[in-house]
Amino acid sequence: MKLYEYEAKEILAKYGVKIPFGKLAFTPQEARKIAEEIGKPVVLKAQVTVAGRGKAGGIKVAKTPEEAEALAKQMFGMTIKGLVVKKIYVTEYQEVEREMYLSLIIDRASRRYLFLASPVGGVDIEEIARKEPEKIKRVYVDPFEGLRDFHVRTIASWLGFKQGTPQWDQASSIVRAMYRAMTELEAELVESNPLAVTKSGEVVPLDARIIVDDNALFKHPDLEKAYEEDPRDVTEFERYAQKIGFNYVELDGDVGIIGNGAGLTMSTMDLVYHFGGRPANFLDIGGGASRDVVKEALKVLLKHPRVKVIFINIFGGITRADEVAAGIEAALAETGGTDKKIIVRMKGTNEELGRQMLAKLGIPLYENAEEAAQKAVELARP
Amino acid sequence: MTVLVGPDTKVIVQGITGKEGSFHAQRMLEYGTKVVGGVTPGKGGTTIAGLPVFDTVEEAVRATGANASVVFVPAKFASEAVYEAVDAGIKLVVVITEHIPIHETLRFVNYARSRGTVVIGPNCPGLVAPPIRTKLGIMPNSVYQTPGRIGVVSRSGTLTYEISYQLARAGLGINTAIGVGGDPIVGTDLVEAVLMMANDPEIDAIVVIGEVGGDAEERLAKLYAEGSIRKPIVGYVAGRTAPPEKRMGHAGAIVMLGSGDANSKVKAFREAGIPVADTPMEVPQLVLKALKK
Numbered sequence: 001m002k003l004y005e006y007e008a009k010e011i012l013a014k015y016g017v018k019i020p021f022g023k024l025a026f027t028p029q030e031a032r033k034i035a036e037e038i039g040k041p042v043v044l045k046a047q048v049t050v051a052g053r054g055k056a057g058g059i060k061v062a063k064t065p066e067e068a069e070a071l072a073k074q075m076f077g078m079t080i081k082g083l084v085v086k087k088i089y090v091t092e093y094q095e096v097e098r099e100m101y102l103s104l105i106i107d108r109a110s111r112r113y114l115f116l117a118s119p120v121g122g123v124d125i126e127e128i129a130r131k132e133p134e135k136i137k138r139v140y141v142d143p144f145e146g147l148r149d150f151h152v153r154t155i156a157s158w159l160g161f162k163q164g165t166p167q168w169d170q171a172s173s174i175v176r177a178m179y180r181a182m183t184e185l186e187a188e189l190v191e192s193n194p195l196a197v198t199k200s201g202e203v204v205p206l207d208a209r210i211i212v213d214d215n216a217l218f219k220h221p222d223l224e225k226a227y228e229e230d231p232r233d234v235t236e237f238e239r240y241a242q243k244i245g246f247n248y249v250e251l252d253g254d255v256g257i258i259g260n261g262a263g264l265t266m267s268t269m270d271l272v273y274h275f276g277g278r279p280a281n282f283l284d285i286g287g288g289a290s291r292d293v294v295k296e297a298l299k300v301l302l303k304h305p306r307v308k309v310i311f312i313n314i315f316g317g318i319t320r321a322d323e324v325a326a327g328i329e330a331a332l333a334e335t336g337g338t339d340k341k342i343i344v345r346m347k348g349t350n351e352e353l354g355r356q357m358l359a360k361l362g363i364p365l366y367e368n369a370e371e372a373a374q375k376a377v378e379l380a381r382p
Numbered sequence: 383m384t385v386l387v388g389p390d391t392k393v394i395v396q397g398i399t400g401k402e403g404s405f406h407a408q409r410m411l412e413y414g415t416k417v418v419g420g421v422t423p424g425k426g427g428t429t430i431a432g433l434p435v436f437d438t439v440e441e442a443v444r445a446t447g448a449n450a451s452v453v454f455v456p457a458k459f460a461s462e463a464v465y466e467a468v469d470a471g472i473k474l475v476v477v478i479t480e481h482i483p484i485h486e487t488l489r490f491v492n493y494a495r496s497r498g499t500v501v502i503g504p505n506c507p508g509l510v511a512p513p514i515r516t517k518l519g520i521m522p523n524s525v526y527q528t529p530g531r532i533g534v535v536s537r538s539g540t541l542t543y544e545i546s547y548q549l550a551r552a553g554l555g556i557n558t559a560i561g562v563g564g565d566p567i568v569g570t571d572l573v574e575a576v577l578m579m580a581n582d583p584e585i586d587a588i589v590v591i592g593e594v595g596g597d598a599e600e601r602l603a604k605l606y607a608e609g610s611i612r613k614p615i616v617g618y619v620a621g622r623t624a625p626p627e628k629r630m631g632h633a634g635a636i637v638m639l640g641s642g643d644a645n646s647k648v649k650a651f652r653e654a655g656i657p658v659a660d661t662p663m664e665v666p667q668l669v670l671k672a673l674k675k
Contacts, residue, residue: 050627106484108566108634109573111492143488152629186485188566215457215633216483247631251623252569260566262631263538266620270644271661273623282624282633315544316522347547369544370663 001212001227002049006089008208016175022091028089030074034090035065044071047087048080049233054123056080061093099194100159101125104182113141118158122194126169147179163210170203186216244296246283253278256307257379260285260314277377280307289319294327303336313369313375321346321354341379345372384511386474387559391516393418394442396463397454404430407522414515414524418446439470450474459479464490466496468499476518477503484567491569493603501569507539509569531553533579536591537564539615543619545662556584564632571596577654578619580611587669592647594621595635599647603654614672617658618665619644626653
């Protein structure tokens with residue numbers, strides 16, 4: 001679950017970090033009111049849970065409340081990387097002296113927590129990471145021993161602060177708060193980019209991102225509830241498929257994909273692309289493939305307006321081909337048939353029986369995935 | 383030799399009274415695995431598939447001499463099961479369970495490793511060694527009927543079966559196949575599993591099935607380029623069409639902060655001299671070619 005910037009900042013504030021004053025606006029009028037309340041220039045920040053919103057026009061400075069209202073009017077309803085802007089965080093404008101980068105992740109290779117700290121940060125952090133990797137300090141934290149003082153000192157000093165100054169203390173408290181957020185919320189990522197030194201000399205997380213582990217959400221009922229009320233980073237189609245229990249990701253092509261297992265499903269998308277087609281989605285029905293699961297998955301894609309051809313690729317040693325065929329039959333019966341072409345490739349038991357059942361529906365059963373993918377691509381061509 | 387398991391491997395199934403646990407305990411037995419019992423707290427004294435069920439791992443070990451475990455326990459209780467197995471002296475724990483919170487995995491994996499227990503998984507299909515007909519996992523038995531000299535290491539489940547099936551059809555038998563798991567943190571990662579196989583004289587070539595997310599493929603490529611692995615490797619990477627910042631089914635399959643995309647993994651492999659198949663069906667040809675060299 002990706003937290004919005006304002007949610008992430010509220011959490012850091014709860015853990016003792018000084019955050020610039022700001023409030024959430026749902027309408028342009030509210031944006032103006034908050035700007036009036038602040039009484040100084042403000043920043044309007046579109047609340048969408050994708051990185052790179054600044055470059056997409058999702059961050060604007062307003063000098064007056066009127067300007068704030070006008071800019072908010074443009075920003076609401078804007079789409080940033082597929083997500084519609086419904087909330088704008090209106091916050092006090094800070095003049096920035098310098099921008100830094102600080103993040104905390106779980107490092108796969110060392111199996112420890114890992115802080116990444118850079119005295120230069122901001123929108124070009126990926127480029128900095130590529131061109132000047134020596135700028136990025138890596139500080140590993142043992143999950144059993146936890147955060148030690150020397151970790152905090154190492155980071156604060158790398159970021160360019162001097163011990164005994166107020167900035168040192170502010171930076172240290174940000175490091176500690178990020179670590180607390182990471183462990184207490186069971187996050188996968190806690191990031192501040194930019195972390196800034198303002199012209200007035202304060203160390204402030206100008207932006208904050210937190211991604212909480214979906215598998216741990218059940219232990220954090222408040223977050224779970226917030227996600228239920230606003231699933232934020234999924235399209236309607238993705239949400240619909242999730243509710244039925246599928247892993248679903250929207251892509252932009254016209255060949256619908258159903259596979260069992262994440263790796264095989266991705267590989268099926270790649271196969272379609274390899275033969276010159278464009279996958280419309282990723283839909284993983286998981287291990288095993290009962291007739292009901294196949295039926296529900298197929299119904300999702302039958303309803304999808306962009307999908308022209310549906311390519312079902314099932315590899316199951318124990319999956320029964322007749323069971324899969326029965327699922328397809330049931331989906332077609334429930335939706336009253338379709339103009340979309342369906343291609344099935346399957347390895348499993350009772351293949352001959354499955355082939356006969358599908359033949360009655362006019363659907364070919366392929367044994368070879370490459371052949372099936374080529375056929376799917378061919379059928380999708382206008 | 384096969385990797386991680388041998389003729390003396392005696393297996394218990396944790397969560398054996400559940401639907402998945404009991405089903406796969408039977409499939410493992412049918413394959414030939416020495417499954418000696420199961421554990422479900424509160425169900426001790428009963429039997430499932432002719433196997434004795436115990437309340438604790440410690441009792442199971444005492445009664446059966448088990449030295450390996452396969453965990454099917456639901457996500458909420460799975461970490462508990464791993465700690466219990468480690469403390470009972472089990473040296474190989476295969477965690478099939480998906481959706482275990484990552485901070486829990488981070489801890490139990492470190493705990494196990496510090497005590498000399500190898501963890502495979504979580505969120506994995508397990509491992510299978512056809513030459514000794516031993517399977518600790520959920521792979522379909524029908525695919526692993528051809529013993530041979532190929533090692534398979536994979537971050538995926540069904541894609542592993544697919545590629546193993548293609549290998550068998552091409553007459554390439556398998557020595558050991560390990561599905562390391564689809565989570566970001568796993569007990570034994572792609573690189574570590576490949577290194578185990580690299581040291582095994584009965585494995586001639588290793589097929590590595592990677593996917594988007596993380597940097598295990600890149601780390602492996604680096605070791606290979608440095609000459610630390612002197613055995614042919616053939617790669618395949620799933621997810622070349624995966625969009626950034628979207629989780630592709632597996633918790634670990636996500637392109638984040640500009641790193642982990644499939645194309646850069648393919649590039650890293652190729653630059654290191656590891657041939658990469660563009661489709662799963664191409665893998666056997668590349669293996670045959672690599673073996674001829």
